Structures are given as C-alpha cells and as structure tokens.
Amino acid sequence: MLPALLACVLLFTGCENRDPEKTETVRVGVAIYQQNDTFISNVVQEMERLAREKEGESLLKINLSIADGQSNQTLQMEQVDRFLDWGCDVLCVNMVDRTAAAVIVDKAEEAGVPVIFFNRQPVEEDLQRWEKAYYVGPRGEQSGIFQGQIVWEQWQEDRERVDRNGDGVLQYVMLEGEPSHQDALLRTEYSIKTLTNAGVLVEKLASDTANWNRGQAAAKMSQWHQEFGSQIEAVFANNDDMALGAIDVLLEAGVAPEEMPVIVGVDATAPALEAMAAGTLSGTVQNAKEMPQVLMDLALSLYAGEDPAQAADLTAEHYVWLPYREVNRENFRSFQEE
Ligand code: BGC
Ligand code: CA
Numbered sequence: 008m009l010p011a012l013l014a015c016v017l018l019f020t021g022c023e024n025r026d027p028e029k030t031e032t033v034r035v036g037v038a039i040y041q042q043n044d045t046f047i048s049n050v051v052q053e054m055e056r057l058a059r060e061k062e063g064e065s066l067l068k069i070n071l072s073i074a075d076g077q078s079n080q081t082l083q084m085e086q087v088d089r090f091l092d093w094g095c096d097v098l099c100v101n102m103v104d105r106t107a108a109a110v111i112v113d114k115a116e117e118a119g120v121p122v123i124f125f126n127r128q129p130v131e132e133d134l135q136r137w138e139k140a141y142y143v144g145p146r147g148e149q150s151g152i153f154q155g156q157i158v159w160e161q162w163q164e165d166r167e168r169v170d171r172n173g174d175g176v177l178q179y180v181m182l183e184g185e186p187s188h189q190d191a192l193l194r195t196e197y198s199i200k201t202l203t204n205a206g207v208l209v210e211k212l213a214s215d216t217a218n219w220n221r222g223q224a225a226a227k228m229s230q231w232h233q234e235f236g237s238q239i240e241a242v243f244a245n246n247d248d249m250a251l252g253a254i255d256v257l258l259e260a261g262v263a264p265e266e267m268p269v270i271v272g273v274d275a276t277a278p279a280l281e282a283m284a285a286g287t288l289s290g291t292v293q294n295a296k297e298m299p300q301v302l303m304d305l306a307l308s309l310y311a312g313e314d315p316a317q318a319a320d321l322t323a324e325h326y327v328w329l330p331y332r333e334v335n336r337e338n339f340r341s342f343q344e345e
Pocket of ligand 1: 188247274
C-alpha cells in the first residue's frame with residue numbers, strides 16, 4: 008500500500024480503539040473540503056498524531072472524526088449535521104465554499120457547539136454571527152510578499168540568468184489555486200505587487216487556475232512551455248503542488264535544473280523541499296506550521312469551557328493569525344530538518 012494511503016486508513020480508523028481507563032471522551036468533528044489535498048491531509052494527519060500524544064499524557068480520550076467533503080458543499084453540510092447529531096463537542100471546519108459559513112455558524116450556535124474554521128477563510132460578518140465561531144489561519148498576502156521577495160532576490164543576484172532575453176523585464180506565468188480561495192487571490196496579487204513596488208518591470212505571459220493540483224498545473228505548463236518555451240523567466244505557483252507540476256513538465260521536456268526559470272511555490276511540503284535540494288524549485292513559503300497544534304489546543308480549551316484567549320493568541324475575538332515563513336536557497340535545509 009502507498010504510504011499516503013496507509014496513513015489515511017490509519018487516520019480514519021484511529022478513533023476506534025477504546026481505552027476503559029479513560030475517564031472523559033472529547034468528540035471533535037473535523038470537516039475538510041477535500042481529502043486529496045496535500046496540504047490539508049498533512050494538517051489532519053498531524054492533528055491525529057497530536058491527539059494520540061495528548062491522550063498519552065492525560066486521562067482524556069480524544070475522538071477525532073474526519074469527514075471528506077469531496078469538494079461538495081452540500082455533502083459537507085450533511086457531514087456537519089451528522090457531527091452535531093453525533094453530539095460532537097467541537098467542530099473544526101475547512102469549508103468547501105468559504106462563502107457558505109453563515110449556515111454552519113447558525114447550526115453550531117443552535118446546538119451550542121463551538122466551531123473553528125481553518126485554512127479557508129469565511130467572511131468576517133459570518134464569523135461575527137456568534138461569539139464561539141473562530142478562524143485559524145495565516146494572512147494570505149504575507150505568502151505572496153515572500154514569493155515576491157524570493158524572486159526579487161534572485162533577480163538582483165543572478166540577473167543574467169533570470170532575465171534570459173536581457174530586456175530588463177521579468178516575463179512570467181502564474182499558476183493559480185481555486186478561483187475564490189483567499190490564498191489564491193492574495194498570493195497572485197501580492198507576489199507581483201512586491202516586485203513592481205521594488206521597481207521591477209514585469210510582463211505576464213499567461214495565467215490560469217490549476218486548482219492547487221499538480222496534474223492540472225502540469226497540463227497548463229505543458230501548453231505554456233510549447234507556446235513560450237524559454238521566454239518564460241519565472242513561474243509563480245500559488246502552492247507547491249502546482250510548482251511541482253510545472254517542474255514535472257520541464258524535466259520531461261529535458262530542461263536541466265540550471266536552465267529552468269525561477270519557480271516559486273507555497274507550503275514547504277517535503278517534496279518541495281526535495282525539489283529545492285535538487286535545484287529545480289527556487290523557493291517556497293512555509294504555510295502555518297502551527298495550524299494542527301493551534302486547532303487541537305483551541306478545540307480542547309473550548310471543550311473544557313475555558314477562556315480560548317488562554318489557549319491561543321486571539322485577535323478581534325475570532326481570529327488566530329499564524330505565520331508564514333520564507334524558505335529560500337540559503338535556509339531551506341533547516342526546514343528539511345524540522
Ligand atoms: C495551500 C494549498 C491548499 C489550500 C487548500 C492553501 O493555503 O497553500 O496547498 O491546497 O490551502 O485550501
Ligand atoms: Ca526578460
């Protein structure tokens with residue numbers, strides 16, 4: 008069995024084993040937008056590990072139940088209903104459609120079950136419908152700024168290699184995440200803004216959504232590679248999976264790592280860090296590494312009826328903002344060791 012698949016099987020059976028010595032059971036319902044998402048499945052696996060760790064050091068039994076929304080908001084609504092019927096103590100929700108949060112907040116309030124949204128940010132008014140609705144995630148624009156900085160540094164240090172046609176303008180393509188995702192919009196905007204604010208002239212050759220997906224990104228990149236070839240001087244990808252999809256195409260076409268355009272992603276996944284070591288990926292941005300820990304801490308504190316401000320750094324009563332970190336050619340090895 009593939010390791011990823013095995014991990015998922017373990018993940019979904021993890022809550023079955025009962026321990027008679029445990030005195031209290033906490034039920035946490037975790038609804039995710041799509042299980043086949045690299046970043047989200049990493050977050051959930053880490054939550055599962057932290058739950059087992061916490062159980063090991065307390066009398067608490069943590070029943071973490073994961074529901075895969077399969078990118079279908081109607082399905083996810085049913086899953087939330089089921090969690091509430093099951094009597095869950097806390098809900099963690101990674102919305103399929105982040106504009107649909109109001110309904111979930113109202114359902115949670117009616118049942119008196121605190122709800123923590125993560126990664127897919129609801130609009131502010133929806134969060135403000137109830138005091139026990141929270142959002143945990145990073146500020147999307149910061150990741151775009153880091154991407155811009157990484158490219159700017161290489162533009163400064165290695166101009167001859169980056170500006171292949173020597174026209175003083177950076178010709179780029181943009182691989183975007185899902186169209187309405189805050190991170191896709193903000194990364195697309197701020198990566199470029201950071202360069203233009205620094206005085207770099209840019210020219211967009213092409214941009215399109217590849218829905219965070221490696222295969223879809225490869226399909227786009229393959230078209231662009233045929234159309235523009237070595238005119239492409241930079242590839243901005245809203246996440247690492249899409250950056251890796253672009254790299255797949257260039258490797259397949261026989262482009263050597265040192266001949267590749269500057270390519271940047273976001274997430275700092277293990278395969279992305281390997282690509283940095285191989286010299287194909289130019290940089291990435293670590294995405295809210297603390298998210299699983301903060302979700303668990305907040306969920307357990309809400310379960311215990313404690314003041315959530317003691318468990319997490321709350322801003323404006325509803326938000327826990329987490330950091331992004333720039334991962335560049337100088338520091339990537341320290342991220343590999345984490
Ligand atoms: C991550 C993507 C992921 C998406 C899911 C983003 O923050 O960078 O890799 O697909 O969240 O919502
Ligand atoms: Ca150029």
